[in-house]
Amino acid sequence: MRAILLLLILALALLRHAPLAAGKEEVTVRVFSMHKGMWTVPTTEVFLRYNFSQVEPLNQLSCCYWIRMESFIATNVHFSYAWSAIKTNGLSLYNVGSRFRTLFANQVQTKLDEIHWPGAPDTWHHLCHLFNHHNYTLYWQGQTLRGDITQLDMWRRQLSADEVMEMASCHLNTPGDVFSSALAKFEVFGNVTEMSMPIKQLCSVSPNYLIIPEARNFLDSTTLCRSFNASPAVPSSSSDNHILYSALQPFLNICNPSASWKLWIGLTDVLEDGVWRNVLTQEVASYLNFSNEFPVLGTIYNCVEMVEGGLWTVDACDQTTKRCAACHIEREHFLSLRGLCFEDEHQTRFRLNGHVNGRPVFWGYYDYIIIWDILDNRWSLKNTISNVTVAWTEVLDLTEYPLGRRMWRLEESLCGAPQGSNLRLGLSPCSLQQFMCHSGSCIAAHLRCNLRYDCEDGSDEDECEVVVMKGGYQKHLAPAGSGGSLLTVTPSVTLARVASVDEINQAITLELELSLAWKDDRLVFKHLGVTTEGGLLSQAEMGQVWLPRHQLTNLEGGKIKQLHQAVVVRGTDTVQKPGFNSVDTDLVYPGAQMTITQRYTATLTCSFELYSYPFDAQLCTIDLTFPPDYKGNVKFAVNNTNIIYTGKKKLSLFVVENVKLSGKSSESLVVVEYQLNRRQGVILLTTFLPSFLLLSISWATLFIRIEDLNVRAVMSLTTLLVLYTLFSNLSSSLPKTAEIKLIDVWFIFIISLLFSNIMAHIFAGAVEATVKYPKRMTVVPRDQTEIQVKKPASGRLLYIQRYLIIPFVFIVFNIVFWSQVFR
Numbered sequence: 021m022r023a024i025l026l027l028l029i030l031a032l033a034l035l036r037h038a039p040l041a042a043g044k045e046e047v048t049v050r051v052f053s054m055h056k057g058m059w060t061v062p063t064t065e066v067f068l069r070y071n072f073s074q075v076e077p078l079n080q081l082s083c084c085y086w087i088r089m090e091s092f093i094a095t096n097v098h099f100s101y102a103w104s105a106i107k108t109n110g111l112s113l114y115n116v117g118s119r120f121r122t123l124f125a126n127q128v129q130t131k132l133d134e135i136h137w138p139g140a141p142d143t144w145h146h147l148c149h150l151f152n153h154h155n156y157t158l159y160w161q162g163q164t165l166r167g168d169i170t171q172l173d174m175w176r177r178q179l180s181a182d183e184v185m186e187m188a189s190c191h192l193n194t195p196g197d198v199f200s201s202a203l204a205k206f207e208v209f210g211n212v213t214e215m216s217m218p219i220k221q222l223c224s225v226s227p228n229y230l231i232i233p234e235a236r237n238f239l240d241s242t243t244l245c246r247s248f249n250a251s252p253a254v255p256s257s258s259s260d261n262h263i264l265y266s267a268l269q270p271f272l273n274i275c276n277p278s279a280s281w282k283l284w285i286g287l288t289d290v291l292e293d294g295v296w297r298n299v300l301t302q303e304v305a306s307y308l309n310f311s312n313e314f315p316v317l318g319t320i321y322n323c324v325e326m327v328e329g330g331l332w333t334v335d336a337c338d339q340t341t342k343r344c345a346a347c348h349i350e351r352e353h354f355l356s357l358r359g360l361c362f363e364d365e366h367q368t369r370f371r372l373n374g375h376v377n378g379r380p381v382f383w384g385y386y387d388y389i390i391i392w393d394i395l396d397n398r399w400s401l402k403n404t405i406s407n408v409t410v411a412w413t414e415v416l417d418l419t420e421y422p423l424g425r426r427m428w429r430l431e432e433s434l435c436g437a438p439q440g441s442n443l444r445l446g447l448s449p450c451s452l453q454q455f456m457c458h459s460g461s462c463i464a465a466h467l468r469c470n471l472r473y474d475c476e477d478g479s480d481e482d483e484c485e486v487v488v489m490k491g492g493y494q495k496h497l498a499p500a501g502s503g504g505s506l507l508t509v510t511p512s513v514t515l516a517r518v519a520s521v522d523e524i525n526q527a528i529t530l531e532l533e534l535s536l537a538w539k540d541d542r543l544v545f546k547h548l549g550v551t552t553e554g555g556l557l558s559q560a561e562m563g564q565v566w567l568p569r570h571q572l573t574n575l576e577g578g579k580i581k582q583l584h585q586a587v588v589v590r591g592t593d594t595v596q597k598p599g600f601n602s603v604d605t606d607l608v609y610p611g612a613q614m615t616i617t618q619r620y621t622a623t624l625t626c627s628f629e630l631y632s633y634p635f636d637a638q639l640c641t642i643d644l645t646f647p648p649d650y651k652g653n654v655k656f657a658v659n660n661t662n663i664i665y666t667g668k669k670k671l672s673l674f675v676v677e678n679v680k681l682s683g684k685s686s687e688s689l690v691v692v693e694y695q696l697n698r699r700q701g702v703i704l705l706t707t708f709l710p711s712f713l714l715l716s717i718s719w720a721t722l723f724i725r726i727e728d729l730n731v732r733a734v735m736s737l738t739t740l741l742v743l744y745t746l747f748s749n750l751s752s753s754l755p756k757t758a759e760i761k762l763i764d765v766w767f768i769f770i771i772s773l774l775f776s777n778i779m780a781h782i783f784a785g786a787v788e789a790t791v792k793y794p795k796r797m798t799v800v801p802r803d804q805t806e807i808q809v810k811k812p813a814s815g816r817l818l819y820i821q822r823y824l825i826i827p828f829v830f831i832v833f834n835i836v837f838w839s840q841v842f843r
C-alpha cells in the first residue's frame with residue numbers, strides 16, 4: 021500500500037429542516053439517477069466514470085455528495101475510485117444496511133462500523149468524507165447504487181465543520197477544486213439519467229401524503245394510519261394543502277364519486293366547539309382552509325373533510341359517515357415484516373409509498389414489495405429482482421390491508437418452507453420490545469398476558485400458555501438433573517397452623533404448605549415476567565408436565581385433604597430475546613425454576629411422651645418422602661430446605677416451638693420437627709389444686725372430736741371418692757399407656773394418704789371401743805402428787821397421723837416429686 025489513508029471525519033448531515041436563505045436566485049443541481057423504477061434490476065453495467073489521471077498528488081481530500089436511495093441492495097456503493105482498471109477499490113464508500121462502510125486499499129475502515137446510519141429510502145442524505153491522502157486515480161462508478169446522486173465534490177483540503185453544515189443545509193454550493201460532479205465530463209455506461217432540480221429541494225420537507233382509497237369512518241381511518249406508522253393528514257400550510265389535493269386527484273372518482281366530499285382530515289373539535297385540534301396530538305391547528313359557509317358549529321359535525329376543489333367542510337364523526345383517508349408518512353418511518361429469514365434488520369423494513377392497482381404499495385427497503393393483486397383480490401409479496409410472486413395472503417374484506425399476524429401462502433419455497441405451504445408473517449410498526457396485536461397495532465410488552473384485554477381485538481390474551489412443550493416430552497419421566505446427575509428437588513415446608521391435638525389417638529391435625537422446586541430442562545417457558553410471582557400453570561398445563569409427587573409417611577389413617585395446588589414458574593437470567601425475524605416477540609425462558617405448592621390439612625401421628633405430664637413437651641415430626649419409584653432418579657436438596665411456621669405460637673393447650681429441619685433428614689427423607697410445650701396453667705388448677713384441697717379436707721377430719729366417728733369416716737371416705745373420680749376423669753383424657761406417668765404417681769400418692777387417713781379413723785375408733793377409760797377425770801388438788809393420766813390410745817394415733825405422718829410424708833413426697841418433674 022503506497023499511501024496511508026487516514027479517516028478524519030465522517031460528517032453525516034441530515035439537516036433537512038434548515039430554512040433556505042431567502043432572496044437568492046434559485047440554483048439548480050445536476051442529479052444522476054441509476055436503476056430507478058420498481059422492477060429495475062441493479063447491474064454493474066450502469067455507472068459513470070471519470071478519468072482522473074492528470075491530477076497531481078494530494079495530501080488531503082474532502083469528498084461530499086448528496087445521495088437518495090430508491091431502495092436498498094446488499095451493498096450500496098456510493099462511489100469508488102481505483103488506481104487503475106485492475107487495481108480497484110482504492111477507496112470505496114458504501115452502506116450495508118444501516119452500517120456505513122469505507123474500503124481503502126481493500127481494507128475495511130472498521131471504525132465506521134460503530135456508527136449507525138439511519139439511512140431511509142427516498143430521502144436525500146448529504147454525506148461528506150474528509151481524507152488526508154496523496155496519490156490516487158479516481159473512477160467514479162454508479163456500480164451498485166439504486167437511486168440518485170448529486171453534488172459530488174472533492175477538495176484538496178479539510179473542510180471545516182461549518183462549511184459542511186452550510187452545504188448540508190443547502191446554503192453553500194462551492195464546487196470542489198479537485199472534482200465537481202456539477203462540471204465533470206463523465207463517460208456514461210448503461211441507463212444513467214441526468215436531470216436538474218433546484219438545490220433547495222435537497223433540503224425540502226414536503227409532506228409525504230398517502231391516499232387510502234377506501235371509505236372508512238373517521239375513527240377507523242385514524243386507526244389505520246396509526247397501523248401504517250403514520251398519522252392522519254393535517255395540512256399545515258397552503259402548499260401542504262395543495263400537495264394533499266394533488267395526491268387526491270387520481271382518486272376523485274374512486275372516493276365518493278357521487279358527492280363532492282372526499283377525504284378525512286385529521287382534525288376534530290370534539291373537545292371544544294370551534295377549536296380544531298389534531299386528533300392525535302391534540303394540538304390546535306394553525307392552518308384552516310374551510311369553505312365560506314363552514315365550519316358550522318355544534319355537537320353533530322365535529323370532523324373535518326376535504327371536498328372537491330381542495331377546500332374543507334365539516335361532517336359527522338359517527339360510525340356510518342365514511343370517507344377516504346390520507347395518512348401523513350414520515351419518510352424515515354417504516355413497518356417491519358417478520359417471519360422471513362432476513363440477514364439484516366434493515367431488510368425487514370417496509371414503507372408505504374405510491375399506489376399500484378389502485379391500492380397503496382408496501383415497499384421493502386430491499387428486494388421485496390407488497391402490492392394489491394387486482395385479479396385475485398389478494399395481497400402479494402413480490403420479489404422486485406425476479407418479478408415473481410413469492411407469497412400471497414387472502415383478505416376477508418376488500419378494504420383490508422395485509423397488516424398484523426396472518427398466514428401467507430408460499431408460491432415459491434422460502435426460508436426453508438416448501439412451496440404451497442403456509443407461513444405466518446407479521447407486518448406492523450411494532451418494535452421488538454412491543455407486542456404485535458393480531459390486527460397489527462402495537463402495545464407495550466408488559467401488557468401481554470396480563471389478564472386484561474389491551475389490544476382492541478383482544479389478541480394480547482391469546483396463547484398465554486406458560487409452558488412451551490418440545491416434541492417427545494414424556495410426562496411420566498422425571499427430568500435429569502444438571503450434568504446427568506439425580507434431579508434435585510428443593511423442598512420447603514410452611515407449617516401454617518396446628519389445628520388440633522388429639523392426645524388420646526396421638527395425632528395432630530396440621531395445616532401445611534409443601535413446596536417442591538425443580539428444573540425441567542426439557543421445557544421452555546413464556547410470560548414469566550408478567551407478575552412478580554412468575555408464571556402460573558393452568559390446570560391443563562399441569563396435566564401435561566412432570567410434577568414431583570411426595571408422600572407423608574406419618575399420616576394418620578390417610579387423613580389428608582388437599583386445599584389448593586399451584587405450579588409457579590419463576591424467570592431466570594437466561595432470557596432469549598426475540599430476533600428481528602420472529603413474529604412472536606415474547607421472551608422465552610429456558611430452564612426456569614418450577615415450584616409446585618400444595619396446601620393441605622393433614623392428620624399426622626406423633627408418639628406422645630407423657631411421663632412428666634403436665635410438664636411435658638412433645639417432639640413431633642412431618643416426614644416427607646418420595647414415592648418408591650423415584651429411587652435413583654430424584655433427591656432432596658436437604659440443605660436448602662426452607663422451613664417456616666406462620667401460625668400462632670400459643671395454642672390453647674400448647675406452645676409451638678423449634679420448628680426446624682431434623683438431623684434425621686437425608687436425600688430421600690425430609691423430617692421437619694416441631695415441639696409442642698404444654699401450657700400447665702389450667703391443668704395445675706384442675707389436678708394438683710383439687711387433689712391438694714381434698715387432702716387438706718381429709719387431713720382436717722383428723723381434728724374432729726373422736727366421738728364423732730360417723731362424721732370423720734364419712735368425710736374422709738368422701739374425699740377419697742371425689743379424688744378417685746377426679747383421677748379417673750383425668751386418666752380418660754390421656755392416652756392409655758402401660759407406663760407410669762408422674763401424674764399417676766401423684767394421684768396414687770394422694771389416694772394413699774387419704775386411704776391412710778381413713779384407716780387412721782377406723783383404727784382410732786376400734787381402740788376406743790376395747791379400752792375403757794374413766795368417763796371423767798378426777799381433779800386432784802394442786803399440792804397433791806400428780807396423777808398419771810393415760811391419754812387415750814385413739815387420740816394418739818390421730819395425733820401422730822395429723823401432725824407427723826401426713827405433713828412429713830407429704831413434704832418428703834413433694835420434694836421427690838417436683839425434683840423429678842423439673843429434672
Ligand SMILES: *[C@@H]1O[C@H](CO)[C@@H](O)[C@H](O)[C@H]1NC(C)=O
Pocket residue numbers: 053054055056057211212213
Ligand atoms: C432509464 O431509466 C429511467 C428511470 O431512471 C427509465 O424511465 C427509462 O425507461 C430507462 N431507459 C432505458 C432505456 O432503460
Ligand SMILES: *[C@@H]1O[C@H](CO)[C@@H](O)[C@H](O)[C@H]1NC(C)=O
Pocket residue numbers: 071072073104105
Ligand atoms: C485516462 O486518461 C489517460 C490520458 O488522458 C489515458 O492514458 C488513460 O488510459 C485513461 N485511463 C483510463 C482508465 O481510461
Ligand SMILES: *[C@@H]1O[C@H](CO)[C@@H](O)[C@H](O)[C@H]1NC(C)=O
Pocket residue numbers: 022075076077155156
Ligand atoms: C503515486 O505514487 C507512486 C509511488 O508512491 C508514484 O510512482 C506515482 O508516480 C504517483 N502517481 C502520481 C500520479 O503522482
Ligand SMILES: *[C@@H]1O[C@H](CO)[C@@H](O)[C@H](O)[C@H]1NC(C)=O
Pocket residue numbers: 257258259261262265308309329330331
Ligand atoms: C384553500 O384551498 C384552495 C383549494 O386548494 C386553495 O386554492 C386556497 O389557496 C387555499 N387557501 C389557503 C388560505 O390556503
Ligand SMILES: *[C@@H]1O[C@H](CO)[C@@H](O)[C@H](O)[C@H]1NC(C)=O
Pocket residue numbers: 059407
Ligand atoms: C412482472 O410480472 C408480471 C406478471 O407476473 C408482468 O405483468 C409484468 O410485466 C412483469 N414486469 C416486469 C418489469 O417484468
Ligand SMILES: *[C@@H]1O[C@H](CO)[C@@H](O)[C@H](O)[C@H]1NC(C)=O
Pocket residue numbers: 657658659687
Ligand atoms: C449438608 O450440609 C452438611 C454440613 O453443613 C454436610 O455435611 C452435608 O453433606 C450436606 N448435605 C448435602 C446433601 O449437601
